[in-house]
Amino acid sequence: MMNYLILILTLLSFNSCTAAPNMNIQEINQVSIIEAVKNKQYAVVETALKKGADVNSKDKNDKNLLLIATELNDLKMAKLLVSNGANVNQQDKRLDSPFLLAGASGQTEFVKLFLANGARFDLFNRYNGTALIPACERGHIDVVKILANTKNFPIDHVNRLGWTALMEAVVLGNGSDKYIEIVQILVDAGCNINIPDNNGTTALQHAKSSGFSGIVKILEKK
Missing domain, CATH: 1.20.5 (Single alpha-helices involved in coiled-coils or other helix-helix interfaces)
Structure with missing residues (x-):
């Protein structure tokens, strides 16, 4: 009442x-x-x-309720909405979806929830990237572990900038232990280390030119 x-x-x-x-x-x-x-x-x-x-009501920017809850990092609300059929893939005007945003933001529990409730791998963000690519750039290790090892996830997808998840970790990372671990996760998951960027430069060549010795060691061993 x-x-x-x-x-x-x-x-x-x-x-x-x-x-x-x-x-x-x-x-x-x-x-x-x-x-x-x-x-x-x-x-x-x-x-x-x-x-x-x-349950998929949208605001003026086409953000559905689940995307709003994800932005607020409100897992309780997200679970409530998902249990009522909320669309984890619905994109707003910026092409963010709950799943894509959760990956980019390093929201591990949200990523798990959305993977279990129909997350699609063929919808991309405004850079034509997957949820994995910005997770690698931003150093979200736990999310990288999950997505890189999820069956049928496009680990070698190339975004609009010409970068894979591996390339983004090398080019936009700083070579620290966090990024060394991410590169190792991607390599262990079977990523293709030889996909070059739009200029024909490989991740190994970028790592060498940046002096990222830990990453170089992993890629040379591969």
């Missing part, structure tokens, strides 16, 4: 205060559930979904 009253009060609040006069009840409901997700009002969201609210 209390959850229902909270939902009604939320709807009335947005209807009277923030909704435009010409908005219909469906549009008001969408605005309300978006705000409830942003404010981590789990009971309100759950009640709204039970009453037929769209």
